[in-house]
Amino acid sequence: xxxxxxxxxxxxxxxxxxxxxxxxxxxxxxxxxxxxxxxxxxxxxxxxxxxxxxxxxxxxxxxxxxxxxxxxxxxxxxxxxxxxxxxxxxxxxxxxxxxxxxxxxxxxxxxxxxxxxxxxxxxxxxxxxxxxxxxxxxxxxxxxxxxxxxxxxxxxxxxxxx
Amino acid sequence: xxxxxxxxxxxxxxxxxxxxxxxxxxxxxxxxxxxxxxxxxxxxxxxxxxxxxxxxxxxxxxxxxxxxxxxxxxxxxxxxxxxxxxxxxxxxxxxxxxxxxxxxxxxxxxxxxxxxxxxxxxxxxxxxxxxxxxxxxxxxxxxxxxxxxxxxxxxxxxxxxxx
Numbered sequence: 001x002x003x004x005x006x007x008x009x010x011x012x013x014x015x016x017x018x019x020x021x022x023x024x025x026x027x028x029x030x031x032x033x034x035x036x037x038x039x040x041x042x043x044x045x046x047x048x049x050x051x052x053x054x055x056x057x058x059x060x061x062x063x064x065x066x067x068x069x070x071x072x073x074x075x076x077x078x079x080x081x082x083x084x085x086x087x088x089x090x091x092x093x094x095x096x097x098x099x100x101x102x103x104x105x106x107x108x109x110x111x112x113x114x115x116x117x118x119x120x121x122x123x124x125x126x127x128x129x130x131x132x133x134x135x136x137x138x139x140x141x142x143x144x145x146x147x148x149x150x151x152x153x154x155x156x157x158x159x160x161x162x
Numbered sequence: 163x164x165x166x167x168x169x170x171x172x173x174x175x176x177x178x179x180x181x182x183x184x185x186x187x188x189x190x191x192x193x194x195x196x197x198x199x200x201x202x203x204x205x206x207x208x209x210x211x212x213x214x215x216x217x218x219x220x221x222x223x224x225x226x227x228x229x230x231x232x233x234x235x236x237x238x239x240x241x242x243x244x245x246x247x248x249x250x251x252x253x254x255x256x257x258x259x260x261x262x263x264x265x266x267x268x269x270x271x272x273x274x275x276x277x278x279x280x281x282x283x284x285x286x287x288x289x290x291x292x293x294x295x296x297x298x299x300x301x302x303x304x305x306x307x308x309x310x311x312x313x314x315x316x317x318x319x320x321x322x323x324x325x
Binding site: 031 | 280309314
């Protein structure tokens, strides 16, 4: 009876309860989380369908960014290159001098020539440079996802950070 | 419960495989579970910890002694935690996160969770399934579709040869 512990297979022994699993997953970068959606249906539902988890993940990202002095600021450039990709450059504001950058390819419709209006919590709101065009794009560089929408009325605004 | 003189009080902890450990009360009460027992006067004899095995408990006690010897300096505590966890493998970390949860030690819990996340970051889906003991409940078609959705996240993943 006392030996019960040794008879349990390691994988079973390490069955991690849901709340502990969430506490681990919320510390992973978006890239790993999106990959781990493929682990199982329940992992996918924690990662994608639980708004509480998204909040915890955002809060945790901010804590770890501030404790490691990584104040990631957007510094976005787009290079329409004939393909269906634009190049986005994220620049760590603190390390401007060291030119430490993270470049990612971002699928985007061509010919929009976007500028960043503002950003908040890792999302950037972008707009076409053409003044008459009312097309906006809200994008999330961490998950490489974006939505495009049109604003029915005209707004005058200056770029600002959030 | 209370020490009448200046001599430090020692508690005896018992693991679920019947190993006994002596630990200074001042270090042991980092665990809220143990602190509550001490405050309720239930810590007179041996404190049984039914969810922690001897190997893990020995490691947790090393941590308790190490961290409580550091004065209130968050930087030093953090670097102690990093060093303490640096050579631990996944199995040990998984045992420790469960023990930290049971013992209600939030600082250890957070540090181990962060370490596990760091270990997992570049691992494959198969590695995660094996280590966490998770059954793949997708059909091959469903799995392919989920993977296709975020193809780029599979770039730069470590090769899947376990440890």
